[in-house]
Amino acid sequence: MLKQMKVWLVLTVVLSLLAVAASCSKAPTNETTETNTSTAGETYQSKGDEGTVSGVIAFTGAAPAPKKIDASADAVCGQRNPNLSTEDTVVADGKLANVFVYVKDGTTADGKKITAINFPVPTDAAALDQNGCQYKPHVMGLMANQKIRITNSDPTQHNVHPTPKVNPEWNQTQANGAPPIEKTFSRAEVLIPVKCNQHPWMKAYVGVLKHPMFAVSGADGTFTIAKVPPGKYTIAAWHEKGGAAGTEKTMEVTVPANGAGKADFSFGDAATTSTTPGLKMMPAIEFPMLGRH
Amino acid sequence: MNKGVFRFALLVAGATFLLIIAGALVTSHDAGLATADWPLTDGHFLPKVTIFGITTSGVNMVGNLFWEHGHRMIATTVGFLTILLVIFLFVREKRRWVRRLGVAALIGVVLQGLLGGLTVKLMLPLAVSSAHATLAQLFFCTTVALAVFTSRSWQQQRSTIEESPGISLRYLCATAAALILVQLVVGATLRHSATWDKPLPTPLLLTHIAGAIIVTVVLGSAAVKVLRRHKGERFLTRPATVALSLLVLQLMLGVGAYLVRSASPNDPQPLKPMVAITVAHVACGALVFATTIVLTLRCFKVLRPRESKEFVEALA
Numbered sequence: 001m002l003k004q005m006k007v008w009l010v011l012t013v014v015l016s017l018l019a020v021a022a023s024c025s026k027a028p029t030n031e032t033t034e035t036n037t038s039t040a041g042e043t044y045q046s047k048g049d050e051g052t053v054s055g056v057i058a059f060t061g062a063a064p065a066p067k068k069i070d071a072s073a074d075a076v077c078g079q080r081n082p083n084l085s086t087e088d089t090v091v092a093d094g095k096l097a098n099v100f101v102y103v104k105d106g107t108t109a110d111g112k113k114i115t116a117i118n119f120p121v122p123t124d125a126a127a128l129d130q131n132g133c134q135y136k137p138h139v140m141g142l143m144a145n146q147k148i149r150i151t152n153s154d155p156t157q158h159n160v161h162p163t164p165k166v167n168p169e170w171n172q173t174q175a176n177g178a179p180p181i182e183k184t185f186s187r188a189e190v191l192i193p194v195k196c197n198q199h200p201w202m203k204a205y206v207g208v209l210k211h212p213m214f215a216v217s218g219a220d221g222t223f224t225i226a227k228v229p230p231g232k233y234t235i236a237a238w239h240e241k242g243g244a245a246g247t248e249k250t251m252e253v254t255v256p257a258n259g260a261g262k263a264d265f266s267f268g269d270a271a272t273t274s275t276t277p278g279l280k281m282m283p284a285i286e287f288p289m290l291g292r293h
Numbered sequence: 294m295n296k297g298v299f300r301f302a303l304l305v306a307g308a309t310f311l312l313i314i315a316g317a318l319v320t321s322h323d324a325g326l327a328t329a330d331w332p333l334t335d336g337h338f339l340p341k342v343t344i345f346g347i348t349t350s351g352v353n354m355v356g357n358l359f360w361e362h363g364h365r366m367i368a369t370t371v372g373f374l375t376i377l378l379v380i381f382l383f384v385r386e387k388r389r390w391v392r393r394l395g396v397a398a399l400i401g402v403v404l405q406g407l408l409g410g411l412t413v414k415l416m417l418p419l420a421v422s423s424a425h426a427t428l429a430q431l432f433f434c435t436t437v438a439l440a441v442f443t444s445r446s447w448q449q450q451r452s453t454i455e456e457s458p459g460i461s462l463r464y465l466c467a468t469a470a471a472l473i474l475v476q477l478v479v480g481a482t483l484r485h486s487a488t489w490d491k492p493l494p495t496p497l498l499l500t501h502i503a504g505a506i507i508v509t510v511v512l513g514s515a516a517v518k519v520l521r522r523h524k525g526e527r528f529l530t531r532p533a534t535v536a537l538s539l540l541v542l543q544l545m546l547g548v549g550a551y552l553v554r555s556a557s558p559n560d561p562q563p564l565k566p567m568v569a570i571t572v573a574h575v576a577c578g579a580l581v582f583a584t585t586i587v588l589t590l591r592c593f594k595v596l597r598p599r600e601s602k603e604f605v606e607a608l609a
Contacts, residue, residue, distance in 0.1 A: 169416055175335070197327045199357070
């Protein structure tokens with residue numbers, strides 16, 4: 001009797017583990033992705049009086065030199081990109097690139113909350129490429145439910161692994177020459193880190209918003225957010241340095257009808273020093289996260 | 294007694310130790326999700342090789358796939374070796390309980406494989422990854438115990454020694470082994486809580502440091518007591534000496550692992566010194582646990598409880 005019970009116990013444990021593994025074997029596909037972005041609000045109707053928000057991202061203090069990446073683990077990476085180096089703080093002439101700037105909150109001139117308005121989702125897919133064992137672009141934005149099209153231009157294999165907090169996590173291998181991966185993120189999230197577990201230095205950040213009012217600062221630190229309805233907004237600028245969640249700075253900007261709002265931000269010394277955790281520790285434990293995907 | 298069984302058990306234990314190192318390398322390189330596929334890696338088991346200009350289809354062992362697939366290949370080998378060991382035990386081993394321990398090891402290695410697959414499919418949830426790391430240590434200790442039980446030194450006739458007055462050495466060693474297991478669980482959870490580029494969770498880190506102090510006190514005093522009370526008994530003093538030496542090494546490796554990690558939080562990838570010292574810390578932790586198990590088993594083999602005064606008087 002006892003023997004039979006033991007056999008059944010072992011069988012139950014093994015079968016349960018197999019069942020859980022099987023149920024989790026499918027990565028969330030576009031078809032199964034939830035569409036939790038609220039559609040309850042009013043649909044945006046353009047009056048043709050939209051303005052812009054533009055500015056420059058300055059970097060104060062001494063910019064850290066890019067670090068050379070040891071790509072010896074995959075010879076192809078070294079051949080494709082002999083000067084492979086870090087992209088977390090790209091500074092030229094005191095101007096900072098790769099800062100994600102977006103309309104965080106605010107009210108339009110006719111008193112509507114910007115976050116409650118539904119903007120049409122572009123039909124074009126946002127592009128993310130793996131080239132020279134780096135993600136191109138390093139920072140990008142797209143709208144919730146807009147397709148992201150990920151390509152592999154390298155003659156080596158990558159795996160694309162976004163690690164969102166509110167969207168479903170997925171991890172997909174993309175061999176060289178494999179067709180593009182097309183996915184969507186259904187919930188707004190600023191920003192989703194994307195990594196490649198085969199090449200641990202590869203990182204990208206994808207900002208997902210309910211509206212199309214975002215931009216990424218270029219090599220000269222400038223950015224322009226187009227088609228912003230007149231109103232008063234909180235503009236946020238996010239940079240990846242500054243701890244696990246990066247650093248975000250905000251300012252209030254008024255956009256006149258057919259006019260331009262100005263939003264200059266400054267990152268640098270303070271943000272950079274706070275990103276050198278050294279012995280700094282996280283205050284909280286993240287305990288068992290079964291089913292977080 | 295069969296020398297062949299002992300040697301094979303030793304081989305399985307050695308291969309398992311290599312497997313623990315390979316697993317630690319996967320964690321340190323953040324290579325656990327280098328492929329989303331399991332049990333195969335991108336549809337293959339054998340690595341891609343080029344012979345006489347002909348390249349076979351298989352796993353392209355570049356980047357972190359080298360660590361992840363290498364770990365899977367060693368794990369598969371350990372699985373097969375365990376099956377062979379169990380067959381060997383059933384053919385050559387007369388003691389039923391040893392054969393049963395072999396079956397337990399087989400169940401352990403199967404569960405360990407499933408946990409490994411589960412953690413890949415669930416994208417490394419902390420609970421599953423930590424359970425995988427903990428079961429690895431338990432499986433390793435089972436194989437070490439099998440090697441101990443099938444060894445000549447265990448099976449030869451030995452006179453028992455009465456425990457000295459004071460704390461029972463047998464229970465002190467058993468307590469040390471239990472505490473090391475708890476410490477291994479905390480260590481595994483700490484390691485799987487944050488990749489090299491993220492700060493370690495303070496409460497877990499402090500718990501691990503406190504655990505190290507407690508283990509040092511308990512295991513240290515157990516080993517010192519063994520060395521003092523049973524000077525000439527090499528059956529006991531040898532594992533006690535090894536455990537003590539490994540404990541000191543492990544403490545130094547622990548401090549080293551923390552310092553190298555703290556020194557390079559902004560590096561784009563895990564640096565080699567950090568990987569080497571952290572993996573050595575994991576491997577040494579496994580050896581401390583295994584040696585403590587050996588010491589505990591041997592204490593239970595040769596030490597007998599102290600007879601009470603009343604009992605001796607009654608006998609007289």
